[in-house]
């Protein structure tokens with residue numbers, strides 16, 4: 095797997111924390127033994143290495159600076175709400191180390207400048223691809239956009255399914271969890287929030 099990410103004309107290589115492949119492999123082998131498996135049987139021979147590699151991909155957002163995606167903005171007069179719906183994401187629940195996944199909806203009201211719509215999706219991805227909880231993911235996306243674009247307000251709604259709940263029978267199959275976070279006008283102005291809720295229908 096390549097960890098190089100092409101952004102505009104630059105190639106950004108995530109640095110900092112790398113998954114220690116050898117150590118992760120040893121841990122997976124140990125886990126297989128702990129659950130009564132034989133790591134040397136045919137089907138499991140490559141599993142520790144495969145799982146260790148997978149974690150690098152699953153956690154690729156950890157080394158990905160989300161602010162960076164919003165560093166390039168465009169000046170514009172437009173001050174109407176911008177809404178990006180149905181941004182798909184995959185994340186990993188930090189309580190059970192099992193996937194949760196779904197869609198994020200992000201809205202903001204520009205304050206003189208906007209970003210490319212695709213950059214919003216990159217911010218979602220950067221925060222999703224790390225050990226997470228849905229509530230924090232929602233807040234972090236909101237804070238990142240508020241902190242970098244400085245808009246008049248940000249609204250983030252996330253709908254997700256959690257395997258840790260579905261597999262363990264805590265929750266009915268396919269039911270989803272919704273979280274939301276608001277700032278600025280979305281918090282203080284009834285009309286703005288109503289407009290957003292209306293667009294979300």
Ligand code: ZN
Pocket residue numbers: 187188189190191192256258259
């Ligand atoms: Zn969980």
